[in-house]
């Protein structure tokens with residue numbers, strides 16, 4: 001197991017132990033509500049508006065205390081709706097001033113992919129803990145710079161991989177690590193949707209790439225989960241034909257790829273902006289897990305060798321994810337979804353592009 005995976009695994013064990021200790025302690029003194037950390041959302045687009053802001057109302061350990069937006073008018077509407085002061089509305093160019101604002105503990109970056117790095121760096125320099133949406137950045141170099149800024153500032157960093165809190169993906173991870181099950185040998189998945197009109201997600205300047213950045217990253221995550229938390233050691237890939245060359249001028253429309261892992265697990269992934277799929281499957285000598293649909297905010301369907309599996313969630317993925325990060329910040333421990341994991345995935349994405357361009361198998365360093 002490479003050292004990062006081992007660290008993550010040990011980190012997850014200690015997260016579980018800490019959660020148990022915390023729940024014991026809080027049941028002994030449950031009259032004191034947990035301290036809520038102040039969260040600022042950067043970029044008030046669809047995901048911030050329809051998922052994160054409502055999820056913040058569900059959380060136990062977070063509260064929405066401000067926003068970063070290009071539109072003061074929009075900021076004022078949010079301040080009124082969520083009851084935070086006007087002074088907590090920032091512009092992208094005034095993020096440095098957050099350093100003087102003790103209301104803010106966590107800055108959540110929800111802008112287009114290629115802007116994540118500069119917004120993560122601005123938040124870190126203001127000494128705020130950071131969550132970056134997926135994909136972490138648009139390139140490996142940006143991911144390294146953003147990670148270095150967080151380390152230099154001594155702040156915690158996590159990536160918005162909400163499926164780490166999805167019960168079916170947790171079952172996938174559990175099965176992968178169950179010694180009795182004996183691991184998965186092969187897997188496959190596809191996450192695709194049909195883009196009707198060109199948006200920033202199909203522009204290299206803002207998205208960093210095409211569907212592999214936006215959707216394929218979920219498959220990379222799922223594959224690494226099915227491999228017991230390991231990173232792939234080699235990648236092969238082939239870009240699919242463009243049925244809408246007018247729309248996909250500088251990014252791929254479709255990408256198919258294979259990830260190989262040191263334990264022999266192999267995963268075949270496909271992602272497209274002109275197809276419709278939403279599924280992942282992994283199988284081993286003793287059984288399988290299939291999640292279809294797999295990547296939504298809810299409504300997943302899951303089946304294993306034992307038949308249909310129905311699991312429930314106490315809160316939305318996003319609320320669980322933000323509460324978990326807030327507890328990490330409070331306890332001074334690393335997130336189970338650290339910046340290093342975001343960097344790992346950016347390296348896989350760049351290897352997929354390199355493999356597709358060269359037609360050759362590309363090896364990844366551990």
Ligand code: NAD
Pocket residue numbers: 043044045046047048070110111112113115133134135160161162200206214
């Ligand atoms: P969106 O287009 O709805 O919102 C993007 C926001 O960024 C807008 O408010 C826009 O005004 C702002 N912005 C700031 N500078 C900009 C610029 N130069 N050009 C364009 N917009 C700019 O997008 P979204 O769907 O909210 O996605 C935002 C991020 O969240 C993406 O990185 C995406 O991958 C991620 N996301 C994650 C999930 C998830 O399930 N984890 C789901 C959706 C989106």
